[in-house]
Amino acid sequence: MAKQIRFNAFDINAAMHNPHGLWKHPDNERYRYKELDYWVELARLLERGLFDALFLADVYGFYDVYRGSRDAALRDAVQAPINDPSLIIPTMAYATKHLGFAVTVPTTYEHPYAHARRMTTLDHLTNGRIGWNVVTSFLPSAARNFGLDRMIGHDERYEIADEYMEVVYKLWEGSWEDDAVLRDPFRGIYTDPVKVHEILHAGKYFRVPGPHLSEPSPQRTPVLYQAGASARGRAFAAKHAECVFIDGHSYESMKFYVDDIRSKAVAYGRRPEDIKIFMALSTIVGATAAEAEDKFRELTAISSAEGPQAIYGGYTGIDLSQGDPNQILTYRATDHGQTVLARFTKMSPKEMTYGEVIDSVKKIGGRAVLLKGSAEQVADQMQAWVDNTGIDGFNLGHLVTPGSLKEIVELVVPLLQERGLYKTSYEAGTMREKLFGYGESRLPERHPGARHRFARGE
Numbered sequence: 001m002a003k004q005i006r007f008n009a010f011d012i013n014a015a016m017h018n019p020h021g022l023w024k025h026p027d028n029e030r031y032r033y034k035e036l037d038y039w040v041e042l043a044r045l046l047e048r049g050l051f052d053a054l055f056l057a058d059v060y061g062f063y064d065v066y067r068g069s070r071d072a073a074l075r076d077a078v079q080a081p082i083n084d085p086s087l088i089i090p091t092m093a094y095a096t097k098h099l100g101f102a103v104t105v106p107t108t109y110e111h112p113y114a115h116a117r118r119m120t121t122l123d124h125l126t127n128g129r130i131g132w133n134v135v136t137s138f139l140p141s142a143a144r145n146f147g148l149d150r151m152i153g154h155d156e157r158y159e160i161a162d163e164y165m166e167v168v169y170k171l172w173e174g175s176w177e178d179d180a181v182l183r184d185p186f187r188g189i190y191t192d193p194v195k196v197h198e199i200l201h202a203g204k205y206f207r208v209p210g211p212h213l214s215e216p217s218p219q220r221t222p223v224l225y226q227a228g229a230s231a232r233g234r235a236f237a238a239k240h241a242e243c244v245f246i247d248g249h250s251y252e253s254m255k256f257y258v259d260d261i262r263s264k265a266v267a268y269g270r271r272p273e274d275i276k277i278f279m280a281l282s283t284i285v286g287a288t289a290a291e292a293e294d295k296f297r298e299l300t301a302i303s304s305a306e307g308p309q310a311i312y313g314g315y316t317g318i319d320l321s322q323g324d325p326n327q328i329l330t331y332r333a334t335d336h337g338q339t340v341l342a343r344f345t346k347m348s349p350k351e352m353t354y355g356e357v358i359d360s361v362k363k364i365g366g367r368a369v370l371l372k373g374s375a376e377q378v379a380d381q382m383q384a385w386v387d388n389t390g391i392d393g394f395n396l397g398h399l400v401t402p403g404s405l406k407e408i409v410e411l412v413v414p415l416l417q418e419r420g421l422y423k424t425s426y427e428a429g430t431m432r433e434k435l436f437g438y439g440e441s442r443l444p445e446r447h448p449g450a451r452h453r454f455a456r457g458e
């Protein structure tokens, strides 16, 4: 059977996500992000299209590097205003049966003891349909608001994240035995105290004696996503991630990331196929190629020049307004994210000036690859990306919501199904089972998290 293409939707609980200026489009319903009905309708649409998951990005802090101010970000709804992503999930889960939910939570600012309980709660309420996108955060304004004088350094944030993972693995995997909850009215025992264990974690960054507060949920550890692609980020992904999310720009660079992460995973005792890799993608699908071009022109006319530069400043620490348009942008390690700057400098096939970088990020779709055309053309290009890079599928952003994802569900999914490249029904089971096979609800034995499982006789 041909390799199946997988879809996640890439969204955020905010007024706008990445396509800046397009909130002005008359068909854009983004302003409804504060309504539960909006999210329920979206979840039902995605389940109709047999999407694996709704991936919910999140960010603490405003994007205020560009021109040294948050004004451009606020004017243009650059991931602001923004609400909590986890609180919309139970309602969407109630309205669907199979769709997974991957929620972004930073290891730098949320304490693992509280985070572990929140994820277990969500895994119970969704009956095992929860994933966690592990991020380390990249905005100085978040650091300030969490009471730090300066942002913790890029690589140290990953060191903290590594220890954080150890803590949550211990809480999820090692604290409660499977049969701890007896609910036995005859013996008068709800939970057998002998089967609930302290974790006694005392490390460099965290001290958590435990036990975990919640009883075991269907997956225990949520499906682990990760999206940082710096050298340190890839090492982290290779060790922990089950799904990796990467921006793409060429077959070559995407294949480099895919091969590198999978070979590093093998060095951690894992298998290459233990990691599913999704590429960020924007799409414009028309009944014909000409119709897609018309939509593209219409969107270009209302897109914003400043919003993408505000995003760029936050991701990289580079204020594009400060450079001469003809000056070459060079790589420098900042404490923001390192991947986006690398892409426009040392990973770029040719040197780029500040002016060229601005033109590139301003394009519709932003940093994500944009596929446009008829459904046939978009499906062909998706297939080519999968065949040439080894990715498993796409995290599909929206330009106009929910229209962009409706185009995929109604026009592209049926075509991929005809070609035998897309499932025609959901697999049974939890989110992890749908991704990795029936009976695989828990982390596999070879995953480092499984080492923290409680074993009798310990």
Ligand SMILES: Cc1cc2nc3c(=O)[nH]c(=O)nc-3n(C[C@H](O)[C@H](O)[C@H](O)COP(=O)(O)O)c2cc1C
Pocket (backbone or CB within 6 Å): 056, 057, 058, 059, 060, 104, 106, 134, 135, 136, 137, 138, 226, 227, 228, 229, 230, 231, 232, 233, 234, 245, 246, 247, 280, 336, 337, 338, 339, 340
């Ligand atoms: C496609 C994509 C989506 C991301 N989504 C988020 C997000 O929602 N929240 C966040 O804090 N970081 C997000 N990031 C940032 C990364 O998780 C990571 O923190 C950042 O890229 C810095 O790490 P790096 O230097 O290893 O790339 C995303 C990155 C990519 C490429």
